[in-house]
Amino acid sequence: MTxxxxxxxxxxxxxxxxxxxxxxxxxxxxxxxxxxxxxxxPHEHGERMAHxxxxxxxxxxxxxxxxxxxxxxxIAARFEAIEFATAVRDLQTFIDxxxxxxxxxxxxxxxxxxxxxxxxxxxxxxxxxxxxRGLTLVAxxxxxxxxxxxPRAGEASTIAGPAGGAVSRxxxxxxxxxxxxxxxxxxxxxxxLGLRDAAVRVVADANAxxxxxxxxxxxxxxxxxxxxxxxxxxxxxxAHKSRLELPDAAHDALGDRDRxxxxxxxxAFVLRLFDATPAEVDLREAHxxxxxxxESHALATALPLLSPRGLRWMLLRLGxxxxxxSSHGLKLGRETGFDSGATLDHVYRNQAQGRNAIGRRVDxxxxxxxxxxxxxxxxLHVEELxxxxxxxxxxxxxxxxxLDIASGPGxxxxxxxxxxxxxxSSILLRDVCExxxxxxxxxxxxxxxxxxxxxxxxxxxxxxxxANLRPRPTLAVAxxxxxxxxxxxxxxxxxxxxxxxxxxxxxFVYTNQPWHPQLELIARALVSRREHDxxxxxxxxxxxxxxxxxxxEAGFKKIAQRIDAHGIFTxxxxxxxx
Numbered sequence: 001m002t003x004x005x006x007x008x009x010x011x012x013x014x015x016x017x018x019x020x021x022x023x024x025x026x027x028x029x030x031x032x033x034x035x036x037x038x039x040x041x042p043h044e045h046g047e048r049m050a051h052x053x054x055x056x057x058x059x060x061x062x063x064x065x066x067x068x069x070x071x072x073x074x075i076a077a078r079f080e081a082i083e084f085a086t087a088v089r090d091l092q093t094f095i096d097x098x099x100x101x102x103x104x105x106x107x108x109x110x111x112x113x114x115x116x117x118x119x120x121x122x123x124x125x126x127x128x129x130x131x132x133r134g135l136t137l138v139a140x141x142x143x144x145x146x147x148x149x150x151p152r153a154g155e156a157s158t159i160a161g162p163a164g165g166a167v168s169r170x171x172x173x174x175x176x177x178x179x180x181x182x183x184x185x186x187x188x189x190x191x192x193l194g195l196r197d198a199a200v201r202v203v204a205d206a207n208a209x210x211x212x213x214x215x216x217x218x219x220x221x222x223x224x225x226x227x228x229x230x231x232x233x234x235x236x237x238x239a240h241k242s243r244l245e246l247p248d249a250a251h252d253a254l255g256d257r258d259r260x261x262x263x264x265x266x267x268a269f270v271l272r273l274f275d276a277t278p279a280e281v282d283l284r285e286a287h288x289x290x291x292x293x294x295e296s297h298a299l300a301t302a303l304p305l306l307s308p309r310g311l312r313w314m315l316l317r318l319g320x321x322x323x324x325x326s327s328h329g330l331k332l333g334r335e336t337g338f339d340s341g342a343t344l345d346h347v348y349r350n351q352a353q354g355r356n357a358i359g360r361r362v363d364x365x366x367x368x369x370x371x372x373x374x375x376x377x378x379x380l381h382v383e384e385l386x387x388x389x390x391x392x393x394x395x396x397x398x399x400x401x402x403l404d405i406a407s408g409p410g411x412x413x414x415x416x417x418x419x420x421x422x423x424x425s426s427i428l429l430r431d432v433c434e435x436x437x438x439x440x441x442x443x444x445x446x447x448x449x450x451x452x453x454x455x456x457x458x459x460x461x462x463x464x465x466x467a468n469l470r471p472r473p474t475l476a477v478a479x480x481x482x483x484x485x486x487x488x489x490x491x492x493x494x495x496x497x498x499x500x501x502x503x504x505x506x507x508f509v510y511t512n513q514p515w516h517p518q519l520e521l522i523a524r525a526l527v528s529r530r531e532h533d534x535x536x537x538x539x540x541x542x543x544x545x546x547x548x549x550x551x552x553e554a555g556f557k558k559i560a561q562r563i564d565a566h567g568i569f570t571x572x573x574x575x576x577x578x
Contacts, residue, residue: 005053005063012097014069014090021073022046022066022094024102025053029060033274034108034133035098038065039091041115041141041251042192043161044183045072052112052254055263058270062104066094068117070191072182082187084120084194085565091124092561106131110270114138115224115251116195122232123198125209127514127563127570129545134212134240134273136266139221139251142199142228148192158186166222168252170259194565201567203228205515206235207291208543210281213238214269216254216262219247237291237543240278242269283546284553287488296486296540299523313524320525326359328352329366337529338522338537339484341408341436347372348379348411371518374568375480378511381562381571382479383416388560389475389507389573390422396505399425403473405460405498406481407431409439413477414447426471430458461490466497474506479571482547483513484528486540492550499554504578508556512547512570513539544570 007023014020023046027033036058038049046065053063067074069090070082098104110133113121118140125135148159161184164177177183202209215233217226233243244265246253253262287293303310324330329346336342346353352364366372386402393400400422404413407429417424427449429440440455458465460481476498482491498508516522519539528537548558556574563570 002054002059007050007053010101012094012101014093016086018069019074020066020069020090020094022064023050025063027060027062031060032062033060034110035062035064035102035104036270037095037098037109037111038063039111039113039117039121040065040068040071041117041167042068042187042195043071043185044177045074047072048177048180048183048255049112049114052263055259056267056270058267061270062102064098064102068120070187071185082191083565084123084191084198085563087120087191088124088127088198091120092128092130095130107133110134110136110273112136112138112254112266113140114254116141116192119195119199119202122202122206122209123567125211125213126202126205127544127567128561129208129543129548130211132211133277134214134269136214136216136269137229138216138253138262138266139218139224139249140199140215140229140232141195141224142203142232143225144192144196145223145225148189148196157189159189159192160184160186162223167250168256169220169248169250170252170255170257173252173255198567199228201515201517203232203235206232207237208514208545210237210239210283210543210545212240212273212278214242214266215244216249216265217243217245218249218251218253218256219245220249221251223251237281237545239281240273280549281545283543283549284488284492286543286546287486287540292541292543292546293486295519296538299520300536300538303524316521316525323362323366326355327362327366328354328359329363334527336435338526339480340529341431341433342439344375344480345409345411345439347375350376369518370566371516371522371568374564374566377564378479378569378571379412381564381569382412382477382509382511383419385509385560385562385571385573386413386416386475386477387420387422389509390416390420390424392507393474394422398474398505399471400475401425401471401473402427402475402477403469403501404429404477404479405458405466405494406478407440407455408433408436408480409443410436410453410455411443412479414443414449414453417449417453418447424452427453428469428473429453429455430460431455432457432459461494461497463493463497463500466494467500469501472503472506473501474503476502476506476508478508478510480511482542483511483539486538488550492553495550495554499556499576502576504576506576508551508574508576510547510551510572510574512542512544512572513568514541514544514570515567516541517566517568548572 118137164174354360410429
């Protein structure tokens, strides 16, 4: 009989310095083919999945299982209020750590995730578009049978985990669960509510996930409802996907009584992916066909004026016109476009302005809209990743020459430079709008950066114009640009110009909008910038996988990413291949 694998115990430091615990079962045969990463359910910990290290019978694979933040032996963060978005970022940091510390890149990793851990994995796959080998989701809790509500002031904000009998039909597993003090840890309600909100978004937009994916549905699940699981699977964009329904299985399908069929199905799926890697889904023509193209076309189609929806949006447009009389932000949006550099600069400053107190109150409400709050988070992430790139260049003793291809006034670029201790050699702000140029020059003077910074009028979609810029930049930025253009032809041309311009080993910071809950409001009520003659602001979302493929085509490799808690805007950092 094969001896059970013995785990090694480790810690890694996640993005905010918190040390998280994980177990590593090294492969017992060589050569090593890859790795399986196990993600446990909320309230539990990695040891509850330790039996799979042997039961999966994959001796030529490393197996890893973490104790997620606030769970098990990851005690450093146990009593903190855990945000769901933090857990998703922790997973990205863990995968990065496995590449650095164990020589296991994402392409050699298959993730097996259970319950709420499967929602973390699915959200990460949706938002970050990782290049994993594959993903198995076991009874994902996209919709819980337990009622959740936001706690009122003064109420306890923690929720205890379920009893073992609700999780598994295996009496021994259920008893071990109830006897394990670390297996029923209470969690902050905000984490579970965040999980629920993310699940709604991921199920609705599952088309964005193109990884090879296996779904195990537990037919006797007392924790998670199965209908959203089937909806998620049917909407998946994956070309290689598999669904297994287990009519009698409880929520802990891989730790349930009679679990052999489920465990063997996971094993077989993993081996298929490593025996013959499925071809990647090509998304570079997604603007011509597919879900986001259909969505954009529907939003661009005018509604009958006297229909209920048509009347609703007409009244909102009228309200915006009235509000623009007193609110500076609404007035600026109507005059220059709600996607203009001037509008974004007003949003970045986040200072309510108006003709009177009512106007300022309207402007405050306008600036507090979800999309604008996400925009401000995007700005912080752009500055963060710019500083990251500057530090990387400084470590390589490279000159820091910054180019923003569509800067508007360039406030975020100048602020990022001022906040960094790394010396910058040059800053070039480019934009097609000369009004932005006047504001940019004033900001350059105000921040006393005239010795390194300048503005010039230029087209971000002129490949030759970008390629011929001298000196060649070592850090390029495209913030809030590609989201405004539905077609990929222009974006590919711009990216090719950026690829031509940036020196080998240089960096590129770019933004994307993979999701927005207010797309129809934007399309039906707001207008685009004035060079489009006040047309409705109709946007086509790009999945993160789509934009990453376009960026890679231009000669870059993504190495880092940030996203806001609502999943609206991403900011990525890529390196120009040498």
